Amino acid sequence: MLFALLLISLPSTLALPLFGGLFGSSSSKAPAPPPPTPLSVSSASDAFLRPGQFARAAYCSSASLAAWSCGAPCEAIKGVTFLQSGGDEGAIPLYYIAHSAEDDAIVVAHEGTDPKKLLSILNDAQFGLVPLNASRFPDTEDQNITVHEGFQKTFERTADGLLAGVMSGLSATGASKVLVTGHSLGAALSSLTGALIKTTLAASPDPALAAVPVTVVGFGQPRGGNPAFASFLEGLFPSSAPSPDLATDAMGFVTNQHDPVPVVPPLFLGFVHTQGEVHVVDDSGDNLLACPGRDNTGCVTGNGLLATSVQDHLGPYFAGLTFGGKECTD
Numbered sequence: 001m002l003f004a005l006l007l008i009s010l011p012s013t014l015a016l017p018l019f020g021g022l023f024g025s026s027s028s029k030a031p032a033p034p035p036p037t038p039l040s041v042s043s044a045s046d047a048f049l050r051p052g053q054f055a056r057a058a059y060c061s062s063a064s065l066a067a068w069s070c071g072a073p074c075e076a077i078k079g080v081t082f083l084q085s086g087g088d089e090g091a092i093p094l095y096y097i098a099h100s101a102e103d104d105a106i107v108v109a110h111e112g113t114d115p116k117k118l119l120s121i122l123n124d125a126q127f128g129l130v131p132l133n134a135s136r137f138p139d140t141e142d143q144n145i146t147v148h149e150g151f152q153k154t155f156e157r158t159a160d161g162l163l164a165g166v167m168s169g170l171s172a173t174g175a176s177k178v179l180v181t182g183h184s185l186g187a188a189l190s191s192l193t194g195a196l197i198k199t200t201l202a203a204s205p206d207p208a209l210a211a212v213p214v215t216v217v218g219f220g221q222p223r224g225g226n227p228a229f230a231s232f233l234e235g236l237f238p239s240s241a242p243s244p245d246l247a248t249d250a251m252g253f254v255t256n257q258h259d260p261v262p263v264v265p266p267l268f269l270g271f272v273h274t275q276g277e278v279h280v281v282d283d284s285g286d287n288l289l290a291c292p293g294r295d296n297t298g299c300v301t302g303n304g305l306l307a308t309s310v311q312d313h314l315g316p317y318f319a320g321l322t323f324g325g326k327e328c329t330d
């Protein structure tokens with residue numbers, strides 16, 4: 001709701017000149033990325049459906065997740081052992097860590113901004129860019145990386161316990177891969193969590209841990225930081241196409257129709273997405289685009305700011321995937 005209000009309240013006199021900057025037609029030094037190409041539902045499902053199901057379950061209560069009996073979201077994902085949850089389903093958004101035997105992976109899923117959960121939405125309303133915490137990401141000092149202040153603050157509230165849970169989960173289960181996923185605010189947090197897990201693993205003296213691939217998947221995510229942050233993430237996760245077997249370091253995200261969230265904070269404030277967008281064009285769920293480069297204007301970034309639909313934030317995306325907790329038993 002806040003997003004809608006914010007977008008609608010852009011002065012109309014400002015809106016026109018902004019469009020050039022917003023949609024990349026002015027002052028872009030890099031050549032425009034090639035146009036999007038159609039993506040089959042089966043390819044999209046292979047890469048994104050299971051991560052999306054884990055992200056959907058993050059809206060269920062931690063008690064129901066602990067027993068892995070949260071209704072349809074838990075039943076959709078077989079062979080899962082709950083390991084840990086954190087956050088408080090309020091100011092500190094819920095996350096859970098689970099072992100997926102079928103995927104041979106430790107899975108981290110972050111809850112997002114259910115529009116009913118005002119506190120989570122307020123987390124999104126802090127729009128400043130601040131330096132990435134160089135004490136947590138030592139190799140990034142002097143790279144001028146800036147990130148969304150609210151996302152980093154929220155991330156910091158659970159980062160230590162979450163990282164410890166992932167490391168102990170890997171050692172206790174012998175899983176050889178990591179998947180980090182989330183919707184909405186949860187997707188923004190997934191980028192930071194994924195970067196923390198990847199940089200920690202890569203620095204491990206244990207070659208087995210150093211080789212663990214990390215896949216990061218987001219749905220309906222806002223822009224998280226500046227171009228240097230996007231470059232940092234694209235360096236950690238060179239593949240923009242998550243592999244169904246989670247075998248590569250990959251980062252990708254899905255945007256739905258006229259969801260206002262993925263177009264904020266706007267480009268003119270210095271925020272960008274990473275590469276790796278897949279865009280859902282309509283409610284059929286069959287009409288999907290793979291969007292090369294960052295902020296491809298053939299995908300969600302090209303949407304008019306005034307034609308937005310908050311309902312599109314929740315879904316349906318494709319294969320019936322929707323978010324927001326309606327399908328949880330509690």
Ligand SMILES: *[C@@H]1O[C@H](CO)[C@@H](O)[C@H](O)[C@H]1NC(C)=O
Pocket residue numbers: 133134135136137156
């Ligand atoms: C930066 O990260 C360190 C851990 O490396 C943490 O102790 C500190 O609180 C973080 N700083 C901020 C401002 O969040």
Ligand SMILES: *[C@@H]1O[C@H](CO)[C@@H](O)[C@H](O)[C@H]1NC(C)=O
Pocket residue numbers: 142143144
């Ligand atoms: C970071 O910003 C400073 C000051 O603007 C500049 O001198 C430096 O070259 C930048 N570093 C990188 C890696 O872009």
